[in-house]
Amino acid sequence: MTVSVLVVDDQPLVRHAVRDILIDGGLVVAGEASNGLDAVRLTKTAAPDVVLMDIRMPEMDGIAATALICAQNDSAAQPRVLILTTFEEDENVVAALRAGASGFIGKGAEPDEIVRAVRTVHRGEALLSSTATRALIERSIRRGGSDPAVRWTTALALLTPRELEVLVLVAEGLANAEIAAGLTISPHTAKTHVNRIMSKVGARDRAQLVILAYETGLVVAGA
Template sequence: MTTVLVVDDQPLVRHAVADILSAHEDMDVVGLAGDGQEAVDVAAVLRPDVIVMDIRMPGLGGIAATEKICATPELHDTKVLILTTFEEDENLVAALRAGASGFVGKGAEPQEIVRAVRAIHAGDALLSPVATRALIDRFVSAPAPRRRVGPELDHLTEREREVLLMVAQGRSNQDIADELVISPHTAKTHVNRIMVKVQAHDRAQLVILAYESGLLAPGT
């Protein structure tokens, strides 16, 4: 069972998403919130598996709320799924930097939202590798200065750097396993060890790290 908190300042959207998720036996919508601060407060009490978070809200916005939630040790296992429109591309990268695990558009089909929640709960942060890679190619170098490969990667093995590069290119665990001729379980183990070593919250932050450290350049 996946427990979910739905956060949106529009009641219609908030309840519509909750109804979509609640219709599935493996989903339990345990709470609703109308702004970022309420989301932080409710999450601290309910500790949901996944938070479906709007970006643009009055008061504390979705990005700031995501950053607070992902920085809370007690919520380490809680994943944030950004609910947004694709006109807000710049904000999506900021949300990934804040610790969000992925995003889904407000215009998505109901089943896409369900799949997105299931995916990030399972640890598959990059819901759409092509779209996510395109966003990062376009925006990641603008908000923060690029650096050459830095100390964050010094303690990774050559194989771990190779796996990190593949994650940054939007590859799934199965893709990595196929290319390196290893099992999907071993590929997942490599990814998990990398996250521990670089203190990344999830795969999305590994993508950001790969670009910001200079391991991978936008457009490559």
């Protein structure tokens, strides 16, 4: 399957290097942008499948751009956003995840890792399964970086006991097959539960389910 990518970074050398990595990996580069404003504009005209987004940029940063891209009314035109960051422990990454990003990867990653990451988020999966990523989310929440009452708390009341079980396992980084094995259900049933949870709470992907679980206290930071 052909996957098109918009590369967003304010440093030309980084953009060009990433563009070459993606092309060599069999992906299509739909365009390049040097700031968030251009990124938002190009998602509408170039219609990429994935936006590979830097955070710190002039005019509009990657967090604000991610929020605007993920808030587009036409869901069919909403690309997945993958944060490409120099500092993987930067708490701005968590802000980008809250804004709708599907995950993040460091600029120091190997070329094949970047290509795999793009394909992963394009499939609707989240790059949030590592211990380091969950630790980042936990640290942000401990420092008061969330306001669950505004967005998520009432959402949990919509879920069945089984769906709450599944949500906890998603937050722990388990894939559908692992969830199925743990709950003695089929992978298809696990996938159905995950999709139903996302629909009920208004989450666009698994990354937001992880944020929901931590911010509402369903999964306790550091537990």
